[in-house]
Amino acid sequence: MQLFVGSVICVLLSLSFPGIVSKLENNITQCGDFFFQGKAPVFPDILNDSITQNDSYEIICQTYKNKSRFATLYNTTNKIPVFSAYKYTGTYQTTNRLGQMGQLWMTESQLEPSGAEMSEPFVKQARNQDYWIKKNVYTCTPGALFPISHAADNETAESTLTLTNSVPLKDDFREGLWSLVENTTKEDMDINCRDNNNNIVAYVLTGAIAGNNKMNNRVNIPTLVWTAFCCFNKETLYSRGFWAENKPEKKTEIKLKSLKVVQEYLKKKFGKPVELFSNNCSVNASQLKPILNESQCHNKCHPLLQYVTEFIHYILNDIILQGISNMLVSTE
Known part of the structure; x- marks a missing residue:
């Protein structure tokens, strides 16, 4: 009976906030134009050739109000995403107080087991109850991998508020160092990620590495989070990234790292090489073609x-x- 009541409460909580109506796909590049050169990252034993390598992972095309907003590779065992991928095109000025403490976040209905028999909901994903019904001893709140501050419009900002895009972050870390990382990355992309028409365009991956502790005995608390982006900068390519441990750290400024350094660090953590962007976001003629139309090209390709x-x-x-x-x- 307690299990049933608890399950009903969870369902009511999830229904009190509109659910994100997403799609589960077999190939992550089917979600939309969120990957540089249309190629997904490579994580050995996790994601290769855009396809998951075992049943613990689900590809979620995060769709909100009939539009695909970003893509997520989700670990249903740890109940946190491996990464979210999105296209950064600049941001808007929002007056909404989205993502504030205690706000109910959206969940993914298609991750739930289906069938005629009654079963406990949220078997494969985090729920609002994990964070807020009973105060968790780890004092964590949801940290969106695709952050609100990088959204191009209000509806995209709303779409980021789903627990399948979030990991438990220490409160002081989320509001402190990681907020600084998000802002620094945004400022760098605004300056250096410009196409030939001076439009801001960057391809971003932000992920987390699972730890040994679980919040509410269900949701894995990552030991660190990382981010990286790749973009055209007029007639060349530009990439940067950063990682940080999921713990409070006082800093007022950071210096973003090269993609090579970020990938070398992730290689140590995963035990095998990872490739975040096609050809490691390096320059060659075939990659530079999309910068200009043929009519614009002349001798500048x-x-x-x-x-x-x-x-x-x-x-x-x-x-x-x-x-x-x-x-x-x-x-x-």
Whole structure:
């Protein structure tokens, strides 16, 4: 009876906030344009060729108000995401107080077991009760991997408030150091992630590494969180990232790390190499094609091509000038 009552309370809590109507897919790139060059990251034994490697992981296309907003790889055993992937295109100024303490977050109905027999809900995912019905001794609150502060509009901001996009973060860490990381990353992308039309575009992955403790004996508390982005910067590529342990730390500024350093660190944690972005977000001609339309391209599709073109012009001009000079000498 206690189990039944508790389950009813959980259901009522989840119904008191509109649920995010998402889709579960077999291939994470089917969720939308959230991955650089359309290629998903590679996590050995977890995600390869855009497909999960065992039954503990679910691909969630986070859909809100009939639009796919971002993609999440979710660990149903730990009840936290491995990462969320989204496309950063700048932010809007919001007056909403979204994500405040005690607010009920959305849950994913399609993760629940289906069938005629009654079963305990939230077997595969976190629930609001894990955070707020009984004060958890770890003093954690949901930390959205795709943060509200990186949303391009109000509806996308609302869509981030789902527990399948969140991990338990220490209160002081969430409001302190990790908030600083999110703001610093945003400022860096605003400056350095510009396409040829000066629009802000960046592909972002933010994830967590599971720890040894569980909140409410259900939801894994990650030991650290990480983030990385890859983008075009006019005629080159640019990437940065950061990671931090899930604990309070007083800092007023940080310096973002190179993608190479972030991936080397994740390699130590996962025990195998990871590839967050296609070709490690490095420069080659095929990757630079999407910067410009063919009509805009001319000699600007690749810096080397531009250099060669300018060199040829220089040689031709020199030959012409030398010819004119010779003609003048012959006339004299």
